[in-house]
Amino acid sequence: MKTNLPIRILYDGNCPICCQKVAFLHRRDKNKSLTFSDIRENGFSPIKNGPSMAELEKRIHAILPDGKIISRMDVIRAAYQEIGLGWIAAPTGWSFLRPVFDTLYGIAAKYRQSISRFFN
Numbered sequence: 001m002k003t004n005l006p007i008r009i010l011y012d013g014n015c016p017i018c019c020q021k022v023a024f025l026h027r028r029d030k031n032k033s034l035t036f037s038d039i040r041e042n043g044f045s046p047i048k049n050g051p052s053m054a055e056l057e058k059r060i061h062a063i064l065p066d067g068k069i070i071s072r073m074d075v076i077r078a079a080y081q082e083i084g085l086g087w088i089a090a091p092t093g094w095s096f097l098r099p100v101f102d103t104l105y106g107i108a109a110k111y112r113q114s115i116s117r118f119f120n
Contacts, residue, residue, distance in 0.1 A: 034079055
């Protein structure tokens with residue numbers, strides 16, 4: 001069941017790749033079903049009973065309308081679904097491809113600052 005509440009995406013504002021992805025999602029979010037919180041902004045504090053700041057710094061997280069916290073590729077899949085591009089991310093969730101995409105996300109997240117240099 002779809003709610004009117006947005007998915008809140010927690011991202012690293014110091015990461016160029018993260019900021020590019022947020023800009024892409026924001027531009028395509030015609031129904032305003034996503035909100036974005038930069039974990040580097042002054043005044044940001046980790047979610048009570050949620051991931052620590054260290055965990056938030058390692059990978060993307062989101063808070064679903066029901067309060068559930070998701071991370072990694074689950075965030076990408078949920079965000080794409082919300083903006084009407086779920087079909088693009090759907091293969092990343094197929095049982096035989098999911099481990100591959102989840103592993104690739106982990107590598108990209110770990111080295112995102114170094115990878116970012118190639119996109120500037």
